[in-house]
Every structure is written in structure tokens, then in C-alpha cells.
Amino acid sequence: MENPDVTSDPRSHEALIDRLGTELVPVRRLLPPWLRTAGWLLLVAALAAGLLMHYGAEPMLRRWSATPDLAWAGMGAVITAISAAWAAFALAVPGRRVAWAWLPLPGALLWIGASGLGCLRTWIAPGTEVAGLHQTADCLTFIIAFSIPLSALLIVLLRRACPLRPVLAAVLIGLASAAASASLLEICHAFDSASTDLLTHALAVAVVVAVNAAMGGRLLGKA
Amino acid sequence: MPQALTATAFMGLDSGLSRGMSPVRTVPAESAAVSASESPDRRRSAWMAAAQAGDRRAYEKLLADSVALIRTVARRQGVAPDHVDDVVQETLITVHRVRQTYDPTRSYDAWLGAIAARRAIDSLRSRGRRDSRELHDEFALDNHPDRDDASAATESEQRAQRLHEAIAELPPGQREAVEQLGLRERSLSEAAELTGRNSGALKVNLHRALKALRERFHGEP
Incomplete structure (x- = not known):
């Protein structure tokens, strides 16, 4: 690249094309983004099934019927996880519209909005059990512990594709895996949402998104 | 992410255009020899499908055909004439590395255009960095x-x-x-x-x- 005399010669393109031609081997085409998303969600579903077997669905359903906004928040987290992962897989294919990046927005709004309502619970219904500092730390550990393997898998899958915008891809990966682990947390959450709880979620999401974005430059960069 | 945003406008437009061009269409790998009446985009798409299956001749025709397209994209992104050929080479190498991501039911030109635009921006950015470093010395x-x-x-x-x-x-x-x-x-x-x-x-x-x-x-x- 340093020598303009070589690269501006059209014959050097021929030489490169010839070299690439000799290196050509048949490749297996990538599956469509929705199928690859489904593959990743399968792992999340397996984890959810494991947690449900251990904890049972009963405490979760009881908590949800007592505080419907928590159910909405959980639903929002699930939608965010699915849509963010789908958007990441779609955007990893060159030529797809960047508008895909907006796909997780409605889910994220529902998730954050409904959890935000939970914050007000302390004032609306002071009787409910509020997360202590110890439980909050557990929450954070849980989300991050689940996010790391989920992110790692997404990164491996996306590296097979071609994320032309690595930072955007990393943000979507972070959002998808944080939302997925927050959804999983719903199953074994022992207490109702409170401001400390929401703050923990926000912090965990921020940590995962930031780490992913910071590493994205190198992890997904030269695609 | 300002750099991502600059790329966005073009790519969004490009894929938006191409979406209207070819909705759903499967190209078997054998049909590398396409009739001349087909649109260039469809022809290239068929070549790429054949190349994914390992057809070297189709692949080389496709890459040679892509050079002009990459040049156009690079120029549109504002790459100086001296550096357009660097972008061509970088793009061809990227195309080779990520050829499994191409879906023959979609536009080849949009796929190539997105990669070329990204490599053009990389080139502009690295030159910008080099220039700003040297001006201080x-x-x-x-x-x-x-x-x-x-x-x-x-x-x-x-x-x-x-x-x-x-x-x-x-x-x-x-x-x-x-x-x-x-x-x-x-x-x-x-x-x-x-x-x-x-x-x-x-x-x-x-x-x-x-x-x-x-x-x-x-x-x-």
C-alpha cells in the first residue's frame, strides 16, 4: 500500500484477483439472520429451562400477578433480548439497512419503562420487600455472570459474519445478552423491583454494553 | 459514532434501492453462465453463488467486474484518486474473506457497496490520522x-x-x-x-x- 506505483497499476488488481482465485474453496453460506438468532435463543431457552426446573415457575408467576408491571418489565426484557440479537445478526450481513439497529428500541422502552414504574413502588406500596444491598450485589453478579457466556457466543457467531460497524454490533450484543440475563433473573428473583434493583440492572447493562463496545473494536473489528 | 453515521446514509440508501430491485430469487450454483439479457446485478449475483460453490472462473469474472463498482463507491465516499486503488484491493480481500455472508437472494451490488463503503471510510480515516500526526512535526x-x-x-x-x-x-x-x-x-x-x-x-x-x-x-x- 505504501508504493503507489504498484497499487495504481490495473494489472496489480489482476494479480490479486488471480491469487484470490487460486485460494478459492467452496464455502457454506451463512444461515439467514433469523435462524442464527433462533440458534442463540435456544441456548437462552435452555438456561431458562434449567432455572425453571430448579426454582419452579410458581414464585415468578405469584410475583407477577401481585405486581403486573414487573411482568411487563420481564416481557420487555425478553423482547429486547430477541430483537437486539436479531438486529445484531442482520447488521452483520453487509448491505442490510442500518435501520435494523432501531429494532430493539420498543422492547427496551417497555423493559426500562416498566422497571421504572417499579421504582415508584417504594412510595405507592411501602409494604413490599425491597432489595437490600446484599441482594443487589447478587443481582449484579448474576446478570454479569450470565451475560459473559451469552456475549461470548454472540461474538463467536458474529465473527463468522461480517459486522461492518463493530461498535454498533458490540452495543447490540451487550444489549441482547444483558436483556437475556435480566430475563433469566426474573425466574429466580426473590424480591420486588425497587430503585436499587433498577439501578443494578442499569449498571449491569451499562457494564456489559461498555465492555462489549470497548472490546468490539478488536473483537469484531477487522471483519 | 460519527464515522458510523457517515457510512449509514449511503448504505441505507444503497440497500434501500437494491431491495426494490430483486425481491426473492434463488440461484443454483450451476447457472454461472447467465444470459446477457439479465441485469448486471443479477449476473454478478449468479457468479457469486457459483463462486461460493467453488467455481473459480465465475469468481474471477465477478471480481474483475466488481473493480469498477468499488471505484465508484470509493469516489462517492470522497477517497482521493490516488488512493482509490488501495480501497479496491482492500475491498477485494474483504470480499474474499466474507464471501460466505452473501445471500444470493439479495442484491450483490448492495452487498459489495456496503463493504466498499466501509473500506473507503477506513482508508479516509487512516489517512486523516496520518496527516494530523505529521502536521505536528x-x-x-x-x-x-x-x-x-x-x-x-x-x-x-x-x-x-x-x-x-x-x-x-x-x-x-x-x-x-x-x-x-x-x-x-x-x-x-x-x-x-x-x-x-x-x-x-x-x-x-x-x-x-x-x-x-x-x-x-x-x-x-
Whole structure:
């Protein structure tokens, strides 16, 4: 690249094309983004099934019927996880519209909005059990512990594709895996949402998104 | 992410256009020999499908055909004519590496356009970085003139010549300081050892020399 005399010669393109031609081997085409998303969600579903077997669905359903906004928040987290992962897989294919990046927005709004309502619970219904500092730390550990393997898998899958915008891809990966682990947390959450709880979620999401974005430059960069 | 946003406008437009062109269409790998009546995009799409299956001839025709497209995209992104061929090469290499991501039911041109636009932006960004780094270093600018531009090279040669003359006319202590610290890029302690002067004196001399040079060149075009 340093020598303009070589690269501006059209014959050097021929030489490169010839070299690439000799290196050509048949490749297996990538599956469509929705199928690859489904593959990743399968792992999340397996984890959810494991947690449900251990904890049972009963405490979760009881908590949800007592505080419907928590159910909405959980639903929002699930939608965010699915849509963010789908958007990441779609955007990893060159030529797809960047508008895909907006796909997780409605889910994220529902998730954050409904959890935000939970914050007000302390004032609306002071009787409910509020997360202590110890439980909050557990929450954070849980989300991050689940996010790391989920992110790692997404990164491996996306590296097979071609994320032309690595930072955007990393943000979507972070959002998808944080939302997925927050959804999983719903199953074994022992207490109702409170401001400390929401703050923990926000912090965990921020940590995962930031780490992913910071590493994205190198992890997904030269695609 | 401002850089991502600049890429966005074009790619969004490009894929938006291409979406209307070819909705759903499966191309078997064998159909590399496509009739001339088909649109160029569809023809390239069929070639790529064949290349994914390992058809070397289709692949080489496709890549040769892609060069002009990549050039257009690079120029539209504002890449200087001298560097367009770098972008072509980088794009071809990327195409080779990520050819499994191409879906033959979609537009090849949109796929290629997105990759080319990204490589064009990479090229612009790396040149921007290099330029901004060099502008801070007068000596580097003189020692490494832009090889692509003959008149710029001559001009910077003349500038270097004038600078060398000006340095030669400095008082000996100042000249020594500029030569050791500026031109040979020695550290203060190395220069002090070589010249036998203490580093304080070297610093003062360098400072005075730079001031004298600035005054001399001030007002000159």
C-alpha cells in the first residue's frame, strides 16, 4: 500500500484477483439472520429451562400477578433480548439497512419503562420487600455472570459474519445478552423491583454494553 | 459514532434501492453462465453463488467486474484518486474473506457497496490520522514529502532546503542543539553526553534556535 506505483497499476488488481482465485474453496453460506438468532435463543431457552426446573415457575408467576408491571418489565426484557440479537445478526450481513439497529428500541422502552414504574413502588406500596444491598450485589453478579457466556457466543457467531460497524454490533450484543440475563433473573428473583434493583440492572447493562463496545473494536473489528 | 453515521446514509440508501430491485430469487450454483439479457446485478449475483460453490472462473469474472463498482463507491465516499486503488484491493480481500455472508437472494451490488463503503471510510480515516500526526512535526513533514504529488514534493524540498540553510546560519551552540535534539532525535541526556554541554544549556539553546527560526520564517510564504 505504501508504493503507489504498484497499487495504481490495473494489472496489480489482476494479480490479486488471480491469487484470490487460486485460494478459492467452496464455502457454506451463512444461515439467514433469523435462524442464527433462533440458534442463540435456544441456548437462552435452555438456561431458562434449567432455572425453571430448579426454582419452579410458581414464585415468578405469584410475583407477577401481585405486581403486573414487573411482568411487563420481564416481557420487555425478553423482547429486547430477541430483537437486539436479531438486529445484531442482520447488521452483520453487509448491505442490510442500518435501520435494523432501531429494532430493539420498543422492547427496551417497555423493559426500562416498566422497571421504572417499579421504582415508584417504594412510595405507592411501602409494604413490599425491597432489595437490600446484599441482594443487589447478587443481582449484579448474576446478570454479569450470565451475560459473559451469552456475549461470548454472540461474538463467536458474529465473527463468522461480517459486522461492518463493530461498535454498533458490540452495543447490540451487550444489549441482547444483558436483556437475556435480566430475563433469566426474573425466574429466580426473590424480591420486588425497587430503585436499587433498577439501578443494578442499569449498571449491569451499562457494564456489559461498555465492555462489549470497548472490546468490539478488536473483537469484531477487522471483519 | 460519527464515522458510523457517515457510512449509514449511503448504505441505507444503497440497500434501500437494491431491495426494490430483486425481491426473492434463488440461484443454483450451476447457472454461472447467465444470459446477457439479465441485469448486471443479477449476473454478478449468479457468479457469486457459483463462486461460493467453488467455481473459480465465475469468481474471477465477478471480481474483475466488481473493480469498477468499488471505484465508484470509493469516489462517492470522497477517497482521493490516488488512493482509490488501495480501497479496491482492500475491498477485494474483504470480499474474499466474507464471501460466505452473501445471500444470493439479495442484491450483490448492495452487498459489495456496503463493504466498499466501509473500506473507503477506513482508508479516509487512516489517512486523516496520518496527516494530523505529521502536521505536528515540521521535520517529519520535510523528511517525508508526499510521494504522490510532484509539485508538493518539490515545494517541501525547497522548504527543507531553506530550513537547512537557516539552521546552518544559527550560532554554533544553537545549531548543535537543533541538530542533536531535533534532526537526530537524540534524547537530552544523549545529546548532553555527545556535546559535553549540560542539558539545561541544550534546552535553552534549542528554545532560542526555534525562536530564531520562527522569526526568520515568519511572514515568508
